[in-house]
Structures are given as C-alpha cells and as structure tokens.
Amino acid sequence: MLFILLCLTGFLYPSYPLQLKTNNLAIYAQNPVSQPLAEMLKAMDENIDSFQMELGVYVDALAPVYLIENNRSYQTLALGKAKIVEFSDAFYSGTEKRIYVKPLASIQENHRKILMHEYIHWYLEQVFTQTPLWFHEGMATHYSRQMGFEQYLYFLQQSFLGEKSDLFRLSYSYPEKKEDWSLFYLSSTMAISYLKNKKNEQWNSFWEMVAQHHRKNLQAPFTDCFNRAFHTTFYDFHKEYAKYIKHLRYQYLFWSINALLALLIPVILIIAWRIRKKRLASLPDLPLPEDEETEM
Incomplete structure (x- = not known):
C-alpha cells in the first residue's frame, strides 16, 4: 500500500x-x-x-x-x-x-x-x-485565528456539561470519533492560550531555549525544553490545565445568566409598560377644574 x-x-x-x-x-x-x-x-x-x-x-x-x-x-x-x-x-x-x-x-x-x-x-x-499533537494543533489554530468567540463559548459550554478532551492521552493521535475532533482542537488551542497568558515568563523562556537551538542549526527537543521552561512534566501540566478548565465552567455559567437577563429585561419592560397602560386606562376620568374668576 x-x-x-x-x-x-x-x-x-x-x-x-x-x-x-x-x-x-x-x-x-x-x-x-x-x-x-x-x-x-x-x-x-x-x-x-x-x-x-x-x-x-x-x-x-x-x-x-x-x-x-x-x-x-x-x-x-x-x-x-x-x-x-x-x-x-x-x-x-x-x-x-x-x-x-x-x-x-x-x-x-x-x-x-x-x-x-x-x-x-x-x-x-x-x-x-517530537512535538505533541495538542501543541501542534493548538499553535496552528491559535495563531491562524481560527478560534472566535462562538467557538470559545462552545468550548465553555462543553466544559460546563462535563465534556473534555484528554490532551495527555491524545498527545500523538487524534480522537477516533469525528464528533470529538472539534473539542480536541478547542482544548488544544485553550492550552496554548493558558501557557501564553497565564505563564508568560515561562512561555518566553521556552521560546528562547528553542531559539538557542535554532541558532546552532539544531532542532530543539520539545519535551526537554518544555520541562525545563515550565518546571513541570507533560502529565503534571495536563492535571493543572484540567483544573483551570473546571474554573472556566463558572465563567460560562456567569455569561449564561447575564445573557438570559439581557434577553429577559426587554420583555419585562414591555410587560411592565402594558400593565401600566392598562391601569391608566381603567382610571375614571376626572372633571376638569373650573377657572376661578380673578378679582381686580
């Protein structure tokens, strides 16, 4: 073949x-x-x-x-x-x-x-x-700007529902089921965002190590650079990242409540306006006050 x-x-x-x-x-x-x-x-x-x-x-x-x-x-x-x-x-x-x-x-x-x-x-x-697959796909998706707000919201929603992609287990192979591919891409992208934004100093140190190898015309050993820059192993990092994702569930809940309120407030205001209008319509008409004669 x-x-x-x-x-x-x-x-x-x-x-x-x-x-x-x-x-x-x-x-x-x-x-x-x-x-x-x-x-x-x-x-x-x-x-x-x-x-x-x-x-x-x-x-x-x-x-x-x-x-x-x-x-x-x-x-x-x-x-x-x-x-x-x-x-x-x-x-x-x-x-x-x-x-x-x-x-x-x-x-x-x-x-x-x-x-x-x-x-x-x-x-x-x-x-x-030996770059792990999650880093490959996370970098590619993040820096090509293929993850917009809708995808981010979907990721938070799936995390809130308990769905997750085990990046450590999938370091060198894609999920078997097609329906799991999107979550794998999003989880990988969020892992890159987490490293870049939450561990910025270590992130910069990591790429400086890579640059040193590249200036010597050498490929950088990914695992060694990652472990030394972030002071952790792949396994420990993924445990830490999983905890971070759990915290994001509350962010999704917060946004969901706010979105629901944003939808309900106009409806509540319209209902209140109609109730007030009906009450005003039910009030009896009051006689107009007579003009008092002005004494000179």
Whole structure:
C-alpha cells in the first residue's frame, strides 16, 4: 500500500511545477497562480513574519505548498493518513515535508487562515523534534485565528456539561470519533492560550531555549525544553490545565445568566409598560377644574 502511495505521489509531483515564490512560501500548481491569489499569498508574508517575530525563532526556508487541481487527487494524497485528513481542506505531510491544499474553490473557510494553519505545522516541524499533537494543533489554530468567540463559548459550554478532551492521552493521535475532533482542537488551542497568558515568563523562556537551538542549526527537543521552561512534566501540566478548565465552567455559567437577563429585561419592560397602560386606562376620568374668576 505504501509503495502504491509513493508511486502515485511521485507521479503527481512533475505535474506541479513551481509557480510562485514569496518570502516564506514556494507555491506549486498545475497552472499559473492568478493575480488575486498571488496577492493573497504575498500578503501572508506579513502574518508569517509577525508570527516568527513574536516567537523569536526565524526560519529562512520556504514552505512548499501544493495547490491540488481536483478533489480526487487530494483524496488520493490523503489515503493512509489519519481519518481527520480525509475531511480536511489542507494538510501538512510530515513524511514529505509539504503542504497540500485541496481546490480553493471547494473551500468555504477563509483561505488565508487555512494556509497559515498548515504553515505553522510545517514551521514547528522545522524547529522541534517530537512535538505533541495538542501543541501542534493548538499553535496552528491559535495563531491562524481560527478560534472566535462562538467557538470559545462552545468550548465553555462543553466544559460546563462535563465534556473534555484528554490532551495527555491524545498527545500523538487524534480522537477516533469525528464528533470529538472539534473539542480536541478547542482544548488544544485553550492550552496554548493558558501557557501564553497565564505563564508568560515561562512561555518566553521556552521560546528562547528553542531559539538557542535554532541558532546552532539544531532542532530543539520539545519535551526537554518544555520541562525545563515550565518546571513541570507533560502529565503534571495536563492535571493543572484540567483544573483551570473546571474554573472556566463558572465563567460560562456567569455569561449564561447575564445573557438570559439581557434577553429577559426587554420583555419585562414591555410587560411592565402594558400593565401600566392598562391601569391608566381603567382610571375614571376626572372633571376638569373650573377657572376661578380673578378679582381686580
């Protein structure tokens, strides 16, 4: 099976010549890249440069991006990979060190965010060894800004209902059930936010360690850097993170009550206004006061 896939992949590459280079991307496609797409890809350099600048780890190599011509070819490339890849709009192949994107016309989500997501997967593979899956997906989702307020609210709701994704157990494999994928992505993203915002000093120390390895042209051992920077193990971190998620349940409850009040207050005011109107209508009409004659 692997031999067949390699043959198919080998047959695919010659038909996808290099069409465009940006400061950070090398775009391969069957046909020349359209002007609007070229402008979008070049504009992505700003996002990528800002991302690298924030972390302080700069990668000079260009990430190879293959714009696949049709869905059938894309599905062929996805064969033999994790089930979640088959349902994706793009994926990074760690074996081939390439990013594959399905026909853009069939992608409903923001193209720029999807490409940024996959670029981050490629980037992490350049600077780390043995990066856990939750960190991969958390970084990719967080820095591509794919988690909006609605997704955050859904995450809080699921946490409030007792649903959770065991990131420690899923460090190197995706959840088997499709319905668990969203929560896994959201939990991973929240884990990155927790490290970045609640442990900012350690977070900066972590990336400084990574930068030191990168300046020596070495990939940083993820586990060692993580343990030394955050003074913890993966297992202990996930226990700490689980406690943090429990506290967020109260935040969801608070927002839910406030949202309910926001919905009810206009209704209460309308009911009160109608009651007052009925009371006023039921009052008897009082005679008008007669004008008193003014004495001169």
